[in-house]
Amino acid sequence: MMKIEAIIQPSRFESVKDALLEIGIDGMTVTEVRGHGRQKGHTEVYRGREYTVDLLPKIKLELVLPDNLVNRAVETILKSAKTGKIGDGKIFLSRVDEAIRIRNEERGEGAL
Amino acid sequence: MKRMGILCCCILTLVLSALPIRSQQPPASSQVTSPAASAPSPDAAKAVAEKLNQLDQRVTAAQSNADNAWMLVSAALVLMMTGPGLALFYGGLVRHKNVLAIMMQSFALMALITVLWALVGYSLCFGGDGHWIGNFQFALLRGVGVTPNADYAATIPQLTFMVYQLMFAVITPALITGATAERMKFSGTLLFMTLWFLIVYAPMAHMVWGKGGFLNASLGGRFPTLDFAGGTVVHITSGVSALVCALYMGKRVGYPKQPMPPHSLVLSFIGACLLWVGWFGFNAGSALSSGGLASSAFVATHFGAAAAAMSWSAAEWLKNGRASALGAISGAVAGLVAITPAAGFVDPLSALGIGFVAGAFCYWMVTKFKAIFGYDDALDAFGVHGAGGTIGALLTGVCARMVINPIYGDGKAVGGFDGHWGQVGNQLVGILMAWVFAIVGTFVILKIVDAVTGVRVTEEQEIQGLDITLHGEEGYNLEA
Numbered sequence: 001m002m003k004i005e006a007i008i009q010p011s012r013f014e015s016v017k018d019a020l021l022e023i024g025i026d027g028m029t030v031t032e033v034r035g036h037g038r039q040k041g042h043t044e045v046y047r048g049r050e051y052t053v054d055l056l057p058k059i060k061l062e063l064v065l066p067d068n069l070v071n072r073a074v075e076t077i078l079k080s081a082k083t084g085k086i087g088d089g090k091i092f093l094s095r096v097d098e099a100i101r102i103r104n105e106e107r108g109e110g111a112l
Numbered sequence: 113m114k115r116m117g118i119l120c121c122c123i124l125t126l127v128l129s130a131l132p133i134r135s136q137q138p139p140a141s142s143q144v145t146s147p148a149a150s151a152p153s154p155d156a157a158k159a160v161a162e163k164l165n166q167l168d169q170r171v172t173a174a175q176s177n178a179d180n181a182w183m184l185v186s187a188a189l190v191l192m193m194t195g196p197g198l199a200l201f202y203g204g205l206v207r208h209k210n211v212l213a214i215m216m217q218s219f220a221l222m223a224l225i226t227v228l229w230a231l232v233g234y235s236l237c238f239g240g241d242g243h244w245i246g247n248f249q250f251a252l253l254r255g256v257g258v259t260p261n262a263d264y265a266a267t268i269p270q271l272t273f274m275v276y277q278l279m280f281a282v283i284t285p286a287l288i289t290g291a292t293a294e295r296m297k298f299s300g301t302l303l304f305m306t307l308w309f310l311i312v313y314a315p316m317a318h319m320v321w322g323k324g325g326f327l328n329a330s331l332g333g334r335f336p337t338l339d340f341a342g343g344t345v346v347h348i349t350s351g352v353s354a355l356v357c358a359l360y361m362g363k364r365v366g367y368p369k370q371p372m373p374p375h376s377l378v379l380s381f382i383g384a385c386l387l388w389v390g391w392f393g394f395n396a397g398s399a400l401s402s403g404g405l406a407s408s409a410f411v412a413t414h415f416g417a418a419a420a421a422m423s424w425s426a427a428e429w430l431k432n433g434r435a436s437a438l439g440a441i442s443g444a445v446a447g448l449v450a451i452t453p454a455a456g457f458v459d460p461l462s463a464l465g466i467g468f469v470a471g472a473f474c475y476w477m478v479t480k481f482k483a484i485f486g487y488d489d490a491l492d493a494f495g496v497h498g499a500g501g502t503i504g505a506l507l508t509g510v511c512a513r514m515v516i517n518p519i520y521g522d523g524k525a526v527g528g529f530d531g532h533w534g535q536v537g538n539q540l541v542g543i544l545m546a547w548v549f550a551i552v553g554t555f556v557i558l559k560i561v562d563a564v565t566g567v568r569v570t571e572e573q574e575i576q577g578l579d580i581t582l583h584g585e586e587g588y589n590l591e592a
Contacts, residue, residue, distance in 0.1 A: 044373060045434075045436065046373050046374060046436075046438055047438060047439070047442065047478050047479060047492060048479025048482075048483065049368070
């Protein structure tokens with residue numbers, strides 16, 4: 001089991017979600033987050049006072065998948081989230097030791 | 113003049129209609145033309161006189177009703193400037209944790225000043241004919257009824273005049289809350305505003321607008337200051353007092369390092385537009401009648417606002433490369449402030465000129481001047497109202513015209529453009545009085561309030577926000 005954490009542009013979220021659905025992945029957790037990597041923020045001016053807004057809105061997707069689906073899912077996200085500009089986001093992969101479905105306490109990949 | 117014209121027409125009609133009555137009279141001795149026969153019979157003359165009298169009363173009543181209708185609407189428009197206008201404008205400019213606190217200050221003043229006005233306020237502003245302040249003639253609104261007060265507005269019930277002037281007394285202290293925003297105690301605000309209204313507003317209003325007032329232009333003032341709708345009384349007093357408050361209270365925690373952007377410019381936008389509309393009641397209503405002078409003030413008001421919105425935006429565009437929404441609405445408010453003293457004295461082109469100057473000047477005051485001196489006038493009550501009011505009052509002396517408002521009598525020069533440059537000196541006296549009164553009065557009042565209730569909230573309260581700590585509520589309950 002692997003966890004995929006993908007931080008993407010809010011504007012790409014719908015197409016990423018649709019593309020993942022198309023390859024049969026229908027479970028995900030989505031959070032609205034703020035942050036920045038190499039992309040710098042922007043400046044806002046209110047009555048002459050300048051504020052640098054360097055934390056920009058992003059969407060974070062979290063998916064936990066069986067190993068055989070991980071590569072396809074990553075490719076799908078890469079393809080659908082890319083605009084080619086700075087600020088497109090990142091994907092992090094990590095191993096997951098266990099998954100438990102709360103309803104029936106099922107464990108392992110069957111719980112996903 | 114108009115009234116005279118109507119009266120003349122009525123007399124003419126009456127005389128014409130009276131002629132057939134005479135011809136219908138049976139000729140006493142048909143062939144003989146004696147001098148007695150050509151003279152009107154005493155009965156007919158009496159009937160004509162009675163009819164004339166009735167018509168005169170009806171014309172007066174019709175004019176009174178027309179003026180009263182406009183003045184009641186104007187009073188409502190001016191109240192709308194405080195709530196929701198100013199409440200939304202200021203509410204959007206603060207951080208979301210303080211939105212209710214700032215709105216509540218405006219709303220509380222709508223109630224507080226109204227009660228004070230009924231008790232002594234109206235009387236202190238408009239009672240008697242003293243130089244500095246009114247008397248207790250109208251205390252508890254004694255004698256204030258439907259009969260007009262001929263000194264101020266001869267065609268409308270004094271009740272209307274009283275309630276209209278009340279709305280000015282409500283918004284003036286509310287403007288100060290822009291400087292004390294996000295850090296003043298609610299109890300301190302109430303005490304401060306009560307004292308401020310009695311010690312600063314009432315004398316200034318009487319001096320400029322009251323009969324016999326030191327600065328009154330039409331009712332026997334020593335230094336006749338032209339202030340059509342409150343450039344000195346409303347905007348300089350509140351704006352300068354706001355600066356004193358900002359200096360006395362000190363900066364908000366984290367200012368200027370921590371970002372404090374407006375939490376909702378959408379609210380501010382709606383508020384500014386309501387202010388613009390309400391200002392027609394403020395300025396055109398100050399004609400105290402619904403005739404040509406009201407139209408003149410209405411047009412000047414609109415032109416002043418538009419020109420200032422453009423000049424503030426242009427200045428900003430040149431400086432930052434962009435014109436912001438906040439800049440455009442701030443400019444419009446600055447223009448409305450500056451045109452306030454001038455509204456009933458200047459022609460439309462002068463109004464455009466005053467607006468252009470005010471927009472650029474207030475932009476400079478708010479962005480540069482404030483930054484140089486580093487005071488925390490949170491929502492720029494001084495930068496817009498103090499500065500805009502001062503420049504407006506000064507330019508009124510330059511641009512006032514006798515063709516618009518012959519306040520000194522027919523054919524007598526009013527402002528600089530008429531050749532009466534001495535008026536600029538009079539304006540300076542008025543401006544100086546308003547500044548001195550506001551500075552000294554506000555400082556003394558702040559000392560008193562500090563000793564009684566305290567002025568400023570604690571640092572923890574300020575960080576947590578005034579909505580929760582002072583009012584036990586939140587403006588935006590996202591979990592609900």
